[in-house]
Amino acid sequence: MAAHHDRKQSGETVRDFLKSQEEKSTLRFLTCGSVDDGKSTLIGRLLYDTKLIFEDQLASLEADSRKHGTTGKEVDLALLVDGLEAEREQGITIDVAYRFFATPSRRFIVADTPGHEQYTRNMATGASTADLAIVLVDACQGILTQTRRHSFIASSLGIRHIILAVNKMDLVDFDQAVFEEIEAGYREFAEELEFASVSAIPISARHGDNVTTPSVNMDWYHGPSLLSKLETVEVSADEAGQPLRFPVQIVSRPNSDFRGFSGTIASGHAAVGDNVIVAKSGKPAKIAKIIAHGEETESAAKGDAVTLVLDSDIEVSRGNMLVSPDNRPDVADQFMANVVWFDEQALLPGRSYILRTECDQSNATVTELKYRVDINSFSHEAAKSLEMNEIGVCNISTQSPIVFDGYAENRNTGAFILIDRITNATAGAGMIVHPLRRASNVHWQALDVNKHARSELKQQKPVVLWFTGLSGSGKSTIANLLEKKLHVANRHTTILDGDNVRHGLNRDLGFTDEDRVENIRRVGEVAKLMVDAGLIAIVSFISPFRAERRMVREMLGEGEFVEVFIDTPFEECVKRDPKGLYARAIKGEIKNFTGVDSPYEIPERADLHLKTLNRSPEELADELEAWLKERGYC
Amino acid sequence: MLSRESHLRRLEAESIHIFREVAATFSNPVMLYSIGKDSSVMLRLAMKAFYPAKPPFPFLHVDTTWKFREMIEFRDRMASELGFGLLVHINEDGVRDGINPFDHGSNTHTHIMKTLALRQALDEHGFDAAFGGARRDEEKSRAKERIFSFRNANHGWDPKNQRPEMWKIYNTRVAKGESIRVFPLSNWTELDVWQYIMLEDIPIVPLYFAKKRTVVERDGMLVLKDDERMTLLANEEMEERRVRFRTLGCYPLTGAIESDADTLDGIVSEMLTAKTSERQGRAIDRDEAGSMEKKKREGYF
Numbered sequence: 062m063a064a065h066h067d068r069k070q071s072g073e074t075v076r077d078f079l080k081s082q083e084e085k086s087t088l089r090f091l092t093c094g095s096v097d098d099g100k101s102t103l104i105g106r107l108l109y110d111t112k113l114i115f116e117d118q119l120a121s122l123e124a125d126s127r128k129h130g131t132t133g134k135e136v137d138l139a140l141l142v143d144g145l146e147a148e149r150e151q152g153i154t155i156d157v158a159y160r161f162f163a164t165p166s167r168r169f170i171v172a173d174t175p176g177h178e179q180y181t182r183n184m185a186t187g188a189s190t191a192d193l194a195i196v197l198v199d200a201c202q203g204i205l206t207q208t209r210r211h212s213f214i215a216s217s218l219g220i221r222h223i224i225l226a227v228n229k230m231d232l233v234d235f236d237q238a239v240f241e242e243i244e245a246g247y248r249e250f251a252e253e254l255e256f257a258s259v260s261a262i263p264i265s266a267r268h269g270d271n272v273t274t275p276s277v278n279m280d281w282y283h284g285p286s287l288l289s290k291l292e293t294v295e296v297s298a299d300e301a302g303q304p305l306r307f308p309v310q311i312v313s314r315p316n317s318d319f320r321g322f323s324g325t326i327a328s329g330h331a332a333v334g335d336n337v338i339v340a341k342s343g344k345p346a347k348i349a350k351i352i353a354h355g356e357e358t359e360s361a362a363k364g365d366a367v368t369l370v371l372d373s374d375i376e377v378s379r380g381n382m383l384v385s386p387d388n389r390p391d392v393a394d395q396f397m398a399n400v401v402w403f404d405e406q407a408l409l410p411g412r413s414y415i416l417r418t419e420c421d422q423s424n425a426t427v428t429e430l431k432y433r434v435d436i437n438s439f440s441h442e443a444a445k446s447l448e449m450n451e452i453g454v455c456n457i458s459t460q461s462p463i464v465f466d467g468y469a470e471n472r473n474t475g476a477f478i479l480i481d482r483i484t485n486a487t488a489g490a491g492m493i494v495h496p497l498r499r500a501s502n503v504h505w506q507a508l509d510v511n512k513h514a515r516s517e518l519k520q521q522k523p524v525v526l527w528f529t530g531l532s533g534s535g536k537s538t539i540a541n542l543l544e545k546k547l548h549v550a551n552r553h554t555t556i557l558d559g560d561n562v563r564h565g566l567n568r569d570l571g572f573t574d575e576d577r578v579e580n581i582r583r584v585g586e587v588a589k590l591m592v593d594a595g596l597i598a599i600v601s602f603i604s605p606f607r608a609e610r611r612m613v614r615e616m617l618g619e620g621e622f623v624e625v626f627i628d629t630p631f632e633e634c635v636k637r638d639p640k641g642l643y644a645r646a647i648k649g650e651i652k653n654f655t656g657v658d659s660p661y662e663i664p665e666r667a668d669l670h671l672k673t674l675n676r677s678p679e680e681l682a683d684e685l686e687a688w689l690k691e692r693g694y695c
Numbered sequence: 696m697l698s699r700e701s702h703l704r705r706l707e708a709e710s711i712h713i714f715r716e717v718a719a720t721f722s723n724p725v726m727l728y729s730i731g732k733d734s735s736v737m738l739r740l741a742m743k744a745f746y747p748a749k750p751p752f753p754f755l756h757v758d759t760t761w762k763f764r765e766m767i768e769f770r771d772r773m774a775s776e777l778g779f780g781l782l783v784h785i786n787e788d789g790v791r792d793g794i795n796p797f798d799h800g801s802n803t804h805t806h807i808m809k810t811l812a813l814r815q816a817l818d819e820h821g822f823d824a825a826f827g828g829a830r831r832d833e834e835k836s837r838a839k840e841r842i843f844s845f846r847n848a849n850h851g852w853d854p855k856n857q858r859p860e861m862w863k864i865y866n867t868r869v870a871k872g873e874s875i876r877v878f879p880l881s882n883w884t885e886l887d888v889w890q891y892i893m894l895e896d897i898p899i900v901p902l903y904f905a906k907k908r909t910v911v912e913r914d915g916m917l918v919l920k921d922d923e924r925m926t927l928l929a930n931e932e933m934e935e936r937r938v939r940f941r942t943l944g945c946y947p948l949t950g951a952i953e954s955d956a957d958t959l960d961g962i963v964s965e966m967l968t969a970k971t972s973e974r975q976g977r978a979i980d981r982d983e984a985g986s987m988e989k990k991k992r993e994g995y996f
């Protein structure tokens with residue numbers, strides 16, 4: 062009998078007792094199975110038999126049993142764990158509950174997860190942090206769709222150990238044949254799921270058979286009780302020798318003398334003096350200091366929340382990772398992943414989501430839904446979307462590269478969630494299989510890569526921002542500032558600048574009217590290619606003639622040409638004269654200079670008219686950025 | 696010294712991770728400091744999480760004006776010793792209306808002076824994340840609470856619409872006006888909390904330790920008459936008993952237990968042989984079944 066497990070024995074001092082508590086390992090497991098298979102009853106039984114239930118809880122349980130219970134006069138153990146009022150009314154568990162209990166050899170954290178189909182996401186939630194799953198099967202019903210679904214989810218989420226608990230054996234006269242048939246059926250389909258171990262145990266949660274004590278009703282069963290199996294199962298995978306993964310959570314910079322990187326070690330080991338690599342930049346550094354729980358220490362390992370100080374001043378920010386030099390993670394913006402979908406709004410390829418890893422975040426799109434898994438047959442089916450509670454395999458593309466390992470190698474660095482951009486709901490969860498090589502991706506895209514596909518990937522609307530205005534009006538300054546702002550906002554941009562283009566592509570052109578037209582025509586064509594590439598192209602050209610500006614507008618599609626008039630009075634330009642050109646033109650040293658001896662045709666219907674007098678270039682760039690945002694360009 | 700593998704070090708690391716995650720992703724977080732043992736543990740964890748820097752958020756105490764005097768003294772001492780920014784909020788409307796636990800009952804008092812007061816404070820400062828000390832082992836509805844628990848713009852909690860919480864990947868996104876309650880001690884048990892206090896030598900309010908105190912028995916609860924606002928009824932009598940408190944709150948609503956435990960060892964030892972769960976001392980829970988869940992939906996912590 063497992064009584065008084067975590068009670069102090071007489072004669073033992075409190076401190077000795079606590080020490081013995083401390084040395085126990087912790088097993089995290091979850092219970093899953095169909096509605097009414099008896100999960101709540103089982104957990105209630107475990108808590109009850111390990112005496113974790115206090116008298117006042119028992120009193121309220123007895124009162125509750127009379128009101129909501131399904132067990133007649135007996136105490137209904139399920140009510141111990143079915144916490145929420147809504148659940149009590151419906152009589153089903155609708156959410157994950159975490160419970161704690163202990164025996165002399167282990168501590169346990171149990172995730173009680175619901176069996177009802179619409180709540181599959183909660184099961185995935187519980188499974189994500191569990192090492193073992195108890196799959197409950199009602200002996201009267203045998204293996205159900207839910208049993209297969211839950212086993213599949215458990216396997217997808219990296220659970221390696223299963224206890225198949227065949228419950229309600231009392232209702233089938235403790236019949237060995239019933240148990241063996243269910244066990245055989247389970248083992249057959251579970252084979253594909255590649256668990257490291259599957260143990261089958263016949264139980265009666267309600268009456269306690271084989272839960273914490275061997276059953277007198279089933280002498281044909283010689284295996285361990287459920288609790289002793291939980292106490293002894295070896296779950297720690299071979300973690301020694303795993304490479305260092307340290308996702309940077311937050312940069313600590315209390316003063317100019319200290320810069321540390323705080324985070325939790327996802328795998329491996331770190332010691333002062335170790336060489337590490339900054340995953341995204343590939344730059345090397347050495348660990349100079351490790352701070353753990355408020356003091357300096359020599360080394361740290363998986364699971365420790367530490368702050369690392371490096372020996373050099375290299376750039377590292379949240380979302381980056383410090384890793385072993387000789388075993389590096391993938392850094393990529395395209396990968397294949399298993400995805401479990403939670404949201405009522407189906408996952409759609411091409412739609413943009415926010416992808417979150419433990420410390421990093423990026424915009425992401427599903428570029429291809431390869432298949433959906435039929436959880437009955439585990440077969441692959443073609444699909445155009447993933448509905449709530451479905452599981453599928455997708456290719457995903459992120460706006461910027463993220464650092465990851467395959468989920469099979471590392472549950473901490475191989476996982477992500479997808480967040481709906483509008484509702485902020487956690488819409489799905491993913492387990493990365495492997496990165497996609499560019500080539501295989503190009504292969505897929507070869508069919509229909511067009512302007513739309515390219516810009517979709519960049520999550521922006523491609524456009525030419527055509528800056529026109531006198532020399533010295535501020536076009537380049539504002540263009541540069543705007544580009545910086547867009548860049549910081551993760552927009553993909555390019556700048557075509559009059560002076561620069563004239564040094565290369567248009568080297569052969571002069572300043573005659575014909576040459577000016579040809580100059581603009583070529584730049585227009587280049588800008589068009591940029592828009593085809595999905596970019597926001599900022600063109601800053603004096604472009605004095607209305608006709609040429611209209612020509613470019615007509616080369617581009619609706620909404621792809623935005624004419625921005627940088628309006629600075631001629632006198633002001635002459636006064637600024639940043640390159641000394643006006644002085645020379647006025648003296649006659651430069652011919653055909655716009656505004657001096659060549660006309661500037663003021664735009665009649667510019668999309669944006671920016672008067673620069675009394676306004677700073679920053680203000681103007683801000684105004685432009687806001688204008689673009691408002692119209693959904695970025 | 697604890698080994699790295701130790702259970703408490705694991706819990707500590709998990710909590711520190713949560714503190715850092717909030718600091719890194721929210722623009723205006725706050726820690727709710729309720730002065731009790733759980734808050735004391737949270738305070739220590741917050742100090743550790745950012746060391747050598749200070750926690751990058753203020754601490755907020757919602758003062759119902761009925762807390763034990765020793766709690767307030769302790770609070771002010773901790774704030775000056777550790778140098779954290781302490782905000783104290785009192786629902787002045789409640790004070791003006793003379794809301795008190797005797798005339799208005801524990802439910803109304805708690806609702807106005809605690810739940811509403813907390814909402815006022817959160818709205819006033821525009822906090823988008825608030826740390827609380829709740830643990831999953833405390834009470835049935837809390838066992839289901841997420842670590843990052845989403846609240847709508849009215850501070851309401853919808854138990855049917857919680858965000859799935861996978862791995863250590865937290866969805867920290869909120870729209871304007873919405874907020875998140877964060878519970879870094881979710882996976883700690885009461886025993887873990889005491890053990891950690893012992894191990895780390897964390898100062899706690901002396902009311903937790905047994906001592907001869909003058910109490911009065913009312914509705915089966917031993918109440919410590921902490922000031923003149925409480926008047927004795929005709930049949931009541933003050934008596935000296937050796938008592939301590941398992942939880943701390945408003946003094947008229949918090950029952951003492953008879954005990955000889957005047958050291959941490961004593962407290963833990965008593966706890967290990969206890970037959971009643973922690974919340975029993977709180978009047979608020981016994982009002983009706985599911986009362987805690989109801990309060991939480993309304994924004995009680």
Ligand SMILES: Nc1nc2c(ncn2[C@@H]2O[C@H](COP(=O)(O)OP(=O)(O)O)[C@@H](O)[C@H]2O)c(=O)[nH]1
Nearest residue numbers: 096097098099100101102131139229265266267
């Ligand atoms: N006869 C019998 N009934 C059981 C057993 N285990 C659970 N039950 C009953 O099955 C019903 C559903 O149990 P519950 O624990 O609420 O299932 P859950 O939905 O999986 O949490 C309740 O009426 C239980 O009393 C068992 O071993 N034998």
